[in-house]
Amino acid sequence: MQAPDAGDADCVADRTGDLEALRGAIRAFFADGYPQDLMARLRAGETLGREDNLRSQAALAARGWGAPHWPAAHGGPGWTIAERRLFEDEYVRAGAPTVVPMGLIYVAPIIIAFGTPEQQRRWLPDILHGRSFWAQGYSEPQAGSDLAALATRARRDGDDYIVNGHKTWTSLGFWADWIFCLVRTGDAARGGAGISFLCIEIASPGVTVRPITAIDGRHHLAEVIFDNVRVPAANLIGEEGQGWTYSKQLLSNERIWYAHIEEKRAALRRVRDLAAQQAATRDFRRRLAEAEIAVDCLDGFVERALLDDGANVASLIKILATETAQAITELELELAGNLAAPLLPDRGAGWAAALPDLPGFIVPAVEDYLMTRAQTIYGGTTEIQKTIIYRAAM
Template structure:
């Protein structure tokens, strides 16, 4: 969806395009950048954006944001998505950063925010546990007060990119006698602390993206508690609202839809009845993307006025993930036998495989995208949230 831009905004768009063309690192232009890049490679663009002052578009200017208008933020999202740039680490910039500057004290803001912006600290998210995924209020990791420290014991799982992390923000149970949501606190834990162990989980597509994190008698300073003890559920919901809103993934879906159209043209004969079916399916997906983008514009405008996204965040999560899963499914089907290719991970790396370049990662993207409707609160849970908040059920 193209906006009618003012002269000033059009100049900003041109500046963004020129900046990306001139500065985006070529080594980051790989098919599966989220899992194939090293930690330092992943941070190259982050650090370039930090030097420019553009690394945290949604942050208030007083905390290090660029002070952009709503339209400029939207232009930035459009242009970076179209260019296929890897965004700065969401756990740092989109999730824990806003929690710290909204609910943290002055010392916490001073300590953590500059290092998030610079990329000196890499954060991961300690929410899910075995048996406590979508039912997040049932977390069992315990934090017991011992003087000026908490002693933390528990097990977090599906922890994305924890193998690179310097810090983890965790939901911990500080009052086991309270109702589930009432006894949770939001704690920041140094991953170098004695008692923290990270164990890799190799996913169905063969990549090392997620991990188990074990916490055994980990001593965490009380100064690392965000806000009030036992009020962590409030901060967790705030964070999840930001996370789910960002899951719309409109730019990513638009980019992958464009690639899908190219693949269908190359791989499916126009005389084949399947060609017409693909065209109809792609048209439906394109309309879904446009509708979701229009909805996002309305909600972002409300957020810019300080209005909580509420159940709209759940809507973005549902539709955004379903749309992308549909695109990867159609892509996988369109490539036929080429879609069977799967790299040997991690030992084989980018081993040669026959067929077109786009066939070498299609199966991995299809398999990996199955998780989208589960993480961040499963889509079934999101429908329950909408039913309760909108319909009063």
């Protein structure tokens, strides 16, 4: 999600009849036109792979709904904000896999806003139709929350850049065909000055991808190492030295995307149903109510971001979205109780297959709990977001 562009002047128009017709079309598509096996495997607790996610994106694009937030000129459906939010709600309701954001939501809007027509023709159709997978090359071993301390360097050599450096915590980096990176092209050793935005093909000689095992035993993170990687200068987005400016817009979009309103509402409904079966304590019910109120507040912030200036509330959204996600998964884990204790060091065929007698909600509850531990860290820590808010208020 991102703030509306100039083409969204009618974003608040009352089109209730159109919305209900769209709702019916979306539900019909997910009932008959979308790959049913993907949703069935998710319901069974299975983790989907690279080709599964690309197939999901291809199915959405074939229907014309592959990029709800893109302008129509680049393959988007030309929806109003109300239509986008309706689609997102129905998408979650259907049980389709969460969109992998790195290509579609993170880098594509930057290519649309700052890329050349040739770059747009080269990359956007493959992102839209699920023919390529992208990763984000931001964090480094010594530059996580302090992203401006990044040290990966790109030295101009004729028509190419020679890239050397080390990116880490790269989500799904081992699936990627391309990685968009912040690199130093200027003389400054620190700070945003002299940082450029460069797209690098993972198959390039000198690129090494090393999976990182996370706390849940899965390899959804990676290190990406660049050793004298030759990258065409034509892969530079926008102007050299202006990458920090572009990255701030991307991070604003990213932090708004974290909201996942309908996913949180669905999780809360699940928690409330489970709590009713277990005669939850008064304290548990209080914390559940607090989480529901927080999601309502989050929904209001997202609405403001989409209708006004997302950059002004993106940090608030990031804090509230990630802390609320942690609170919800803590409630789920509490309901799981002692049955959540056996944590396997290696998923193998999956926890669901290894522990078939567990109640169905426990495996995803444990996985979600472990995954959300990092949410207040990645994408800009809560402490960094509070600093951004403080500085904006000064």
